Amino acid sequence: RKEVEQDPGPFNVPEGATVAFNCTYSNSASQSFFWYRQDCRKEPKLLMSVYSSGNEDGRFTAQLNRASQYISLLIRDSKLSDSATYLCVVISSGGYNKLIFGAGTRLAVHP
Amino acid sequence: EAGVTQFPSHSVIEKGQTVTLRCDPISGHDNLYWYRRVMGKEIKFLLHFVKESKQDESGMPNNRFLAERTGGTYSTLKVQPAELEDSGVYFCASSHPGLWETQYFGPGTRLLVL
Numbered sequence: 728r729k730e731v732e733q734d735p736g737p738f739n740v741p742e743g744a745t746v747a748f749n750c751t752y753s754n755s756a757s758q759s760f761f762w763y764r765q766d767c768r769k770e771p772k773l774l775m776s777v778y779s780s781g782n783e784d785g786r787f788t789a790q791l792n793r794a795s796q797y798i799s800l801l802i803r804d805s806k807l808s809d810s811a812t813y814l815c816v817v818i819s820s821g822g823y824n825k826l827i828f829g830a831g832t833r834l835a836v837h838p
Numbered sequence: 839e840a841g842v843t844q845f846p847s848h849s850v851i852e853k854g855q856t857v858t859l860r861c862d863p864i865s866g867h868d869n870l871y872w873y874r875r876v877m878g879k880e881i882k883f884l885l886h887f888v889k890e891s892k893q894d895e896s897g898m899p900n901n902r903f904l905a906e907r908t909g910g911t912y913s914t915l916k917v918q919p920a921e922l923e924d925s926g927v928y929f930c931a932s933s934h935p936g937l938w939e940t941q942y943f944g945p946g947t948r949l950l951v952l
Contacts, residue, residue, distance in 0.1 A: 770929060770943035771881065787874070814881070824869060825894060825936045826931075828880055828881040 728753055731829035733815050739835045744805045748832045750798040750815030757827075759818040760791055762800050764811045765831065771814055774800075805836045840864065842944035844930050850950045856918040859947045863912070870913050871933075871941060872905060876926035884928075887913060895923030900925075920951045 733750045753761075760777040775782060777789040777798055781802035788801040798815055828836050843862045851857050863870045872884040884903070885895040888912035898905070902921070907913040917924050927948050931941040 731880070761939075770945050772943065773940060776939070812841040818939065824871070824886060824933065824941070825883045825885070825897070826871075826873070826881075826941060828873075 729829070730754060730819075730827050731815050731817050733829035733832050735741050735830060735832060736838050737833040737835050739837060740805055742805055742807060742836055742838055744836075745801065745803045746805055746834060747802075748800045748813055748815075748834075750797070750800075750829055752796050752815075752817045752827075754817070754819045755793075755796060757796075757817045760836045761816040761826075762787075762789055762798075763816050763828075765814055765815040766811050769818075771828075774813070802834075805834075807838065810836045812835055842930055842932050842942050844928075844944040844947050846947060847945065848859075848948045848950075850952065852952050853922055854919045855951075856916065857920055857949060859915045859917075859928050859949070860905065861913045861915070861930030861944060863930070864934075864942055866934065867932035867942075869933040869938055869941075870907060870911070870933040871931040872913070872915055873929040873943075874926050875929070876923070881929065884915075917949075920949075922951050925949055925951045933941055 762775045763771040763776040765771045777791045781790045786803045790799045812831040843861045869888040875881045883897040886893045887907045904916045927946045929946045930944040
């Protein structure tokens with residue numbers, strides 16, 4: 728079983744739509760959680776960290792459910808520029824900052 | 839502030855040859871990481887340097903891979919001899935000693951072994 732699992736998509740949505748991505752992780756000792764964004768043939772870039780209390784950054788909201796080992800990302804009012812692959816990333820306890828990546832969820836926003 | 843840079847951007851070599859990838863981290867970032875994405879798979883950790891010391895090399899696939907960071911500045915990752923399954927994108931990342939969770943990635947080196 729993979730340590731971090733994501734629905735690969737693609738999610739095809741119109742501009743202005745709200746879209747949600749989910750991710751599960753297998754190691755209950757995981758301590759830090761992130762969403763990264765990766766554009767085609769580019770490097771991953773940190774989108775936001777994820778906390779148990781939830782956090783919001785503009786149109787983006789991330790949530791963590793430790794009991795269910797589940798992480799979510801909600802994008803409201805989708806823009807064409809949001810089209811990318813969204814990577815769920817975890818750092819396990821004792822992982823020495825080693826990022827563990829999910830395979831990513833592709834989002835395509837169309838006019 | 840300059841970001842993480844990697845060289846070369848692309849490399850095409852034949853099986854059995856040697857390739858050396860270079861990474862220059864953001865200035866002042868003691869932590870340097872190597873990751874790899876092979877086709878169809880997720881990005882996977884290879885190893886982590888703190889300054890010139892290897893903190894964690896649990897992700898290195900085998901002894902054909904050698905990473906160095908002499909002087910604690912730039913790092914090299916040498917693959918010798920290269921095999922077909924080594925093809926993929928090799929990313930380097932760095933983080934500030936006090937903000938280790940935020941890793942900044944370089945643009946990657948695309949390696950194709952024929």
